[in-house]
Amino acid sequence: MKNLIFDLDGTLxxxxxxxxxxxxxxxxALGHDFTPYAGITHLxxxxxxxxxxxxxxxxxDDRVDEGVELYRTxxxxxxxxxxxxxTGIRQVIDSLATQGYALYVAxxxxxxxxxxxxxxxxxxxxxxxxxxxxxxxxxxxxxxxxDTMLAIEAILPKSACMIGxxxxxxxxxxxxxxxxxxxxxxxxxxxxxxxxxxxxxVEQPTHLLDAILKD
Numbered sequence: 191m192k193n194l195i196f197d198l199d200g201t202l203x204x205x206x207x208x209x210x211x212x213x214x215x216x217x218x219a220l221g222h223d224f225t226p227y228a229g230i231t232h233l234x235x236x237x238x239x240x241x242x243x244x245x246x247x248x249x250x251d252d253r254v255d256e257g258v259e260l261y262r263t264x265x266x267x268x269x270x271x272x273x274x275x276x277t278g279i280r281q282v283i284d285s286l287a288t289q290g291y292a293l294y295v296a297x298x299x300x301x302x303x304x305x306x307x308x309x310x311x312x313x314x315x316x317x318x319x320x321x322x323x324x325x326x327x328x329x330x331x332x333x334x335x336x337d338t339m340l341a342i343e344a345i346l347p348k349s350a351c352m353i354g355x356x357x358x359x360x361x362x363x364x365x366x367x368x369x370x371x372x373x374x375x376x377x378x379x380x381x382x383x384x385x386x387x388x389x390x391x392v393e394q395p396t397h398l399l400d401a402i403l404k405d
Contacts, residue, residue: 191402192349193294193350194350195294195336195363196295196317196354197295197297197355198295198297198299198304198307198308199234199297200354200373200377200378201373202275202295203273203274203313205272205273205274206234206377208272209234210230210231211269211272212265212268212269213226215260216261216264217246217257219260232377235355235357235359235377236298237327238261238262245257273310273311275311275312276395277395278394278396278398280312282395287316293318294318294319294343294345295317295320296339297321298332298335301321303322318343321339335362336352336365336368347366350368351371351402352368352369352371353370353371353398354370354373354376355372355375355376355377355378356378357382357386371391371398371402372388373392373398374393374394375394
């Protein structure tokens with residue numbers, strides 16, 4: 191296993207504070223009296239259209255596309271700066287790169303936002319390529335995104351592992367024939383990751399290196 195594919199939000203960086211601020215702005219801009227609630231971070235991870243749809247559903251509001259555009263405008267101006275690398279991740283990534291692993295990012299975040307976050311946090315140099323979603327929505331499905339990445343980068347599934355914090359990461363990995371490692375410091379829950387069949391669970395970033403090297 192020489193190719194390691196990482197999710198971004200909830201795996202490499204904690205981007206929740208900025209995302210939640212921008213989501214709150216968007217929902218309020220649509221005229222709703224919205225206040226972030228405990229557990230809202232568990233919604234994060236899937237494409238933003240799904241997240242926005244869940245937030246607007248209680249109001250009977252189907253203006254999902256408008257809400258997503260309001261979110262992305264605000265996030266690009268303000269929210270994106272709130273992303274922080276999880277403690278220990280930088281050291282793990284540096285060690286893996288030094289040992290010759292090929293590192294990639296596959297995220298449901300828009301490509302441009304993903305590139306900016308990785309550059310701003312000083313992580314971009316470690317990754318051979320970054321695959322995010324596109325404005326046309328063709329890569330919103332994580333499995334399709336991963337399949338596209340494997341094809342473009344000529345990565346054999348048996349040589350790769352997906353590392354992520356949410357159900358979509360694990361399912362996409364298995365649908366493409368990859369091993370899937372679930373991380374527990376992100377936005378998913380242990381129950382969620384077990385139920386979707388994660389091959390391994392890792393409690394904290396400092397344990398990730400051992401989980402990878404033992405495969």
